[in-house]
Amino acid sequence: RNSDDFEAQVGRKLVLCPTCGTANVKKGLMAPAVSTSRKREAISSAMEADIQSAPQEAAGDASGASPAVQNQAPMQQSALLPTDMRQKEIIEALRVVRAKMIENSENVGQDFAExxxxxxxxxxxxxxxxxxxxxKDAEDLIDEGISVLPLPELPEEKN
Incomplete structure (x- = not known):
């Protein structure tokens, strides 16, 4: 949620790199994802190119590569499209996980720790x-050996 939470989690080795699994994670500067008209045009053009090439890719080629593998090449042509599509896939997967967790659990509200x-x-x-x-209560629960897991936060919850 904030820098203090990040530092506390890093200190307890709870933050892991999703690529290599190391707990040696540090904050880095990032450019904000600002939607500009040029960026929207680039995404739109890349999507149109992918749609136009889809019939050729769906037919396959002599190499025997699956359509899923063949579809990876056009996506790599645009630096913006894969990230946006991958983010959408991840957010949708989080929605599914969160819905399953809530569906199979009881909401105890503010009495969670107790x-x-x-x-x-x-x-x-x-x-x-x-x-x-x-x-603090979540940290105390973990210290007592009680397994807790935060529900994934979705972007629309922050808006």
Whole structure:
């Protein structure tokens, strides 16, 4: 959520590189993703090119490569399109995961930490729960050996 949370998680080795798995992760400067008319035109042109070449790719080639492998080459021509498409795929996957977690869990609201402790120590029925808690309470739960996992945050929740 913020720099303090990041630093705390990095200090506890909870942040891992998704590519190599190392816990040696540091913050870096990033350019903001500002949507400009040039960027929209570039994406639109790249999408049109992909659509026009799709019939040829769907037919396959003599190499025997699958259509999925063949479709990777045109996407790499545009530096903007793969990231945008990959981000959409990841966000959609997070939506599915989050929906499954909520569907198969009970919302205990602000009583999350208390209820998690009751379940862990056998004072309440064992079940999947979700709710709200403070970062400090979540850290205390982890220190007690109680497994907790934050629900994935989706971009529309921040708007």
């Amino acid at each position: 209820e998690a402790r009751k379940i862990h120590y056998g004072e309440a029925e064992e079940r999947n729960i979700y709710g709200q808690t403070t970062p």
